[in-house]
Amino acid sequence: MKIGELSAATGVSVRSLRYYEDQKLLTSIRLDNGYREYSPLAIEQVQTIQLYLTLGLSTEQISSFLHCVLKNKEAFCAEVLPIYERKLKEIDDRIVELTQLRTNLIDRIRSIRDEQS
Amino acid sequence: MKIGELSAATGVSVRSLRYYEDQKLLTSIRLDNGYREYSPLAIEQVQTIQLYLTLGLSTEQISSFLHCVLKNKEAFCAEVLPIYERKLKEIDDRIVELTQLRTNLIDRIRSIRDEQS
DNA sequence: ATAAACCCTGACATCAATGTCAGGGTCAAG
DNA sequence: CTTGACCCTGACATTGATGTCAGGGTTTAT
Known part of the structure; x- marks a missing residue:
């Protein structure tokens, strides 16, 4: 999935998706042409990021536990x-x-x- | 009164006093050496500005009625x-x-x- | 092959009062 | 006359997610 598709699928701007990657909240692989390629899981991941942002958390705070929350239930992330x-x-x-x-x-x-x- | 004295008398930083002047909240005359000279009334004026700032008003909002409030009671300033x-x-x-x-x-x-x- | 629609990076703008620094002039006391 | 304490202007930094633009490459459909 390319960045425009992920943006359309999540409602999050392309600019913001790149920013999340900058802030280590989101990863992508690069195609030969330099384009970002996202796994289908990225959709859910972006929605999770959005959820925490609307709770008023900063990207820095989110990045401190996102890796855990994406694998486990919140309750298991100390x-x-x-x-x-x-x-x-x-x-x-x-x-x-x-x-x-x-x-x-x-x-x-x-x-x-x-x-x- | 020079700016340092006004600052001491009000607890407002010299930087902020200059900013208030920039924003047309405060006036001063200039001495021959370029220094700002304030009237004793400036102390009360600065305190009034501070009051409105702590109420959460912006300098722009304050500047829209300050001239009136300094002369009359608030109630007379539409x-x-x-x-x-x-x-x-x-x-x-x-x-x-x-x-x-x-x-x-x-x-x-x-x-x-x-x-x- | 050309145009439209995508993608990339890098950079500046936003908001607003305040801090802070640089570079330089002024004044007062010793 | 020198030193320290003032004063001046101008400019950049702060906060943080996002918008937007420039300049340039890629892909896709016609």
Whole structure:
């Protein structure tokens, strides 16, 4: 499968597929003409990468456990849990931050409205 | 007041003060030697800028109403409210997004823990 | 054989406030 | 007069996945 086909099959841009390879998330062999050739398994692999990206993980984090997850169930990859937990803490912290901002903004909006009425 | 003094008085770096001027948030006059000279009012002005930055507004947004806010109370500046409301919506959207991500992560963490026990 | 559709690499742009460095002028105290 | 502490401008770096373009080779269908 050539890169354009993999892109069509996954909805991921050609640019991104090359980037994933750069980041060691995806491998391909090269044909004599220099074109990348992908195994059919690459489709599932790309979908897995996308899944982790939408979870907010970085390519670096993904690369640290992807080799394992592609062979086993997540639960058997010891690297996954700590990364999930770190990410969860990041998200919780960020939600707290945004919530405080939100409260502050709402107060200020109310003040303006009150002064105008 | 020279830029270093303003920086000391506000806790804002010299680099940032120059940037604010670039972005039309702050003005200064120039002495014969090319140095910036600030009025004592600049201290309060910088603190006001900082306040809006911590609310998550961009320098561009701030510059759109700062001239008004420095002269009047916020409530009399018609430009402020719509910007606050837009920002509030952004924050709410982001909180929803993060909350979904959070739920997803928690589910995955639980699955892993369940499978291991 | 030619054109369209693919593929390749390398590089710059995005967002935005701030850090940092280089190269150079100014001022104040000893 | 020298040294250290300021000040100036201009420019590159940061973050990170992706878009986009240039310049050039390959393949495929007509």
